[in-house]
Amino acid sequence: MPRIRAVVTDLDNTLYPWVDYIVPSLEAMVDSLVASTGLPRIRIVQSLKEVYTRYESNEYPFAIQESDIFLPYERDFDSFNQMVLKPAQKAFTDARGRWLQTYPGVKETLDWIREQGLTLVALSDAPRNAAEARVKSLMLDGHFDALYTMPAYPLPKNVDPAIRKKEEAGHYKSRTTVRELPRDAEKPSPVGLRQILSDFQLRGPEVLYVGDNVRKDMPVAQACGAIGVWAEYGTYISHEYRERLATIAARSVTARHVSDEGQERWPLAISSFTQVKDLIRGARWTQPRPARARTRTKP
Numbered sequence: 001m002p003r004i005r006a007v008v009t010d011l012d013n014t015l016y017p018w019v020d021y022i023v024p025s026l027e028a029m030v031d032s033l034v035a036s037t038g039l040p041r042i043r044i045v046q047s048l049k050e051v052y053t054r055y056e057s058n059e060y061p062f063a064i065q066e067s068d069i070f071l072p073y074e075r076d077f078d079s080f081n082q083m084v085l086k087p088a089q090k091a092f093t094d095a096r097g098r099w100l101q102t103y104p105g106v107k108e109t110l111d112w113i114r115e116q117g118l119t120l121v122a123l124s125d126a127p128r129n130a131a132e133a134r135v136k137s138l139m140l141d142g143h144f145d146a147l148y149t150m151p152a153y154p155l156p157k158n159v160d161p162a163i164r165k166k167e168e169a170g171h172y173k174s175r176t177t178v179r180e181l182p183r184d185a186e187k188p189s190p191v192g193l194r195q196i197l198s199d200f201q202l203r204g205p206e207v208l209y210v211g212d213n214v215r216k217d218m219p220v221a222q223a224c225g226a227i228g229v230w231a232e233y234g235t236y237i238s239h240e241y242r243e244r245l246a247t248i249a250a251r252s253v254t255a256r257h258v259s260d261e262g263q264e265r266w267p268l269a270i271s272s273f274t275q276v277k278d279l280i281r282g283a284r285w286t287q288p289r290p291a292r293a294r295t296r297t298k299p
């Protein structure tokens with residue numbers, strides 16, 4: 001078995017259950033918008049979903065001022081900002097603080113990995129701003145040697161001047177070094193992991209790559225010769241949350257975050273992130289093979 005020198009990990013549904021936080025956070029934001037504008041919930045939800053689809057992110061933070069139904073309120077940005085935007089943003093942020101939690105043992109395991117002198121890198125398909133906000137909210141800032149993300153979304157023209165000032169001052173930036181990958185590096189493209197191998201001078205077999213999505217994450221590991229570890233626990237999403245998510249979030253975007261229940265399997269699977277420790281120690285070693293290669297050929 002080759003010596004492991006680095007762990008590269010996916011974020012959403014690998015370190016924390018993304019669905020368990022985004023559903024109540026978006027619902028809290030919509031509740032706030034219903035209360036502040038008196039608009040029907042259905043109109044608010046549908047117009048926000050249109051923006052999420054356009055920006056390919058269910059966490060696009062400026063969805064409210066970009067969506068058509070709020071246009072009449074923008075005639076006076078200051079009152080719109082105070083009475084509609086700020087309470088909605090606060091509702092989302094408060095809910096995120098409450099519901100965004102790591103899976104059990106994640107923080108301790110990340111600390112342990114670094115204590116072993118291993119390189120620890122996160123590779124996410126989330127836009128830079130969203131990935132940074134989650135890492136900061138989880139207080140995982142500083143746990144990684146680097147964070148690789150999709151490109152950030154720019155600030156819209158009509159934004160709270162205080163937010164623009166903070167953004168320009170780097171207030172929202174994570175302490176971790178962040179590298180934005182090109183849009184077409186989205187997984188299952190191996191471009192992101194290849195870049196990490198090159199930046200940290202690693203060879204594929206020296207790297208454990210942990211991710212929840214068999215179709216998106218495991219091909220990345222395979223293409224780079226890394227040891228793909230399937231975070232099988234991340235694929236469980238309750239039926240209730242799947243339905244609530246489909247109501248409130250853009251389906252095309254959700255498909256990127258949430259694996260299908262009936263997806264194929266990967267031989268090296270873990271039921272808790274803490275088992276990454278066992279793999280590094282050499283226990284439970286299984287030679288990872290792609291699921292398709294297991295079909296028997298006739299002798």
Ligand SMILES: [Mg+2]
Binds near residue numbers: 014
């Ligand atoms: Mg994931």
